[in-house]
Amino acid sequence: MASLQHSSSFHHRTMFLNSLPHPQFGLQKHGVLPVFRRGFSFLVRAEHASLASSSISQDKCGRRQMIAVGVIAPWVSLVNQTPASFAAESKKGFLSVTDKKDGYSFLYPFGWQEVVVEGQDKVFKDVIEPLESVSVNMIPTAKQDIRDFGSPQEVAQILIKKFLAPPNQKTKIVTASQNDVDGKAYYTFEFVAQAPNYTRHALGAVSVGNGRFYTLTTGANERRWDKMKDRLQTVVESFKIFNV
Template structure:
């Protein structure tokens, strides 16, 4: 079993609390609901906001894609998504139309649905001296350690559902699915992690359990799109 001490030390302002190279409990969920939730609105307000989003999104993708020709293939191959490429840190992924970018301390990128804030994707990047994700242990060992020590606070009951390894261009990625149960909601999430460029990358996306059936295909598309490249 991978212990917390074996994980790369994550700065306090990023995924967890780190003291003398050890993770501490009490870490907020990777994108806490209270950090990204929109103010409560009536059903009429929500419908109006969705109409505004739908109108704006007929034009926005054309403008964005014209500025990101290098990632145009992503939008062509996955209709209904927008591409993100970070040339500084060396990664790319796609996210669903309608999600908006927000700034959250410790996260490199965060996009969320303005109506359903638990539907979001976040990316974190931090240094590591490891060269391969397999250096940390098996997919299940690494996933369980990250979920318990980093991706969910001790107050939430977590359960790892699946964990697997896959290869992309000779680079090993770990992908896992888990649930985190809070008193007033259950988050169903997917994460993928990889090491490269001297960095540990984590992409996590998810939704409220009650909407998992509707969202799981979209969220799996987001997870599958995550790639790193040499910088």
């Protein structure tokens, strides 16, 4: 298998690994610092205040109805204004993300914050433990199935060594396997990446759909792996691609 071409430019991120049968995708290189995205601004519409003031002249029944409207309407307005990618609690201790535009969904641990990282479609991380994070990356591909790129072990090895860990880190694949969900094939893998001052233990999931190669990765510092592994496994297992 031939080696991959290293490049951090946007142009080369769209090239696939040269070692696979047909070069169709590439991944963003490491080393980009995250920037926190501005938080949501929740605005109460002016008409709610108008409704509240006009309710004073109503009878008891009318006042109760207006109070109910004043409580419910802001939440209805909030739901209607949220983007397609909206986090909502779906499992105890987790929040869910559904990106209707790009066609994927996953869970992440409650308390992680969304950050912006160049080259990544979506990133959530623990601000106290920065190695605890989850990210999603998408690259165009003409392939229809993840199996067209090789075996789970082959794909995982190239992704890890060339894109998911800096070149100065020692990496090791722990496991790599295929899972079928609703008729779609996913490759999942576990690996460790050793840096001079820390070791990151990580999990990944990849699949193909909508003309794109999707990659989700999540992990934690090795010293916290035993505490975090079940939660990170939930993140990986929750990753789903749907048609858009």
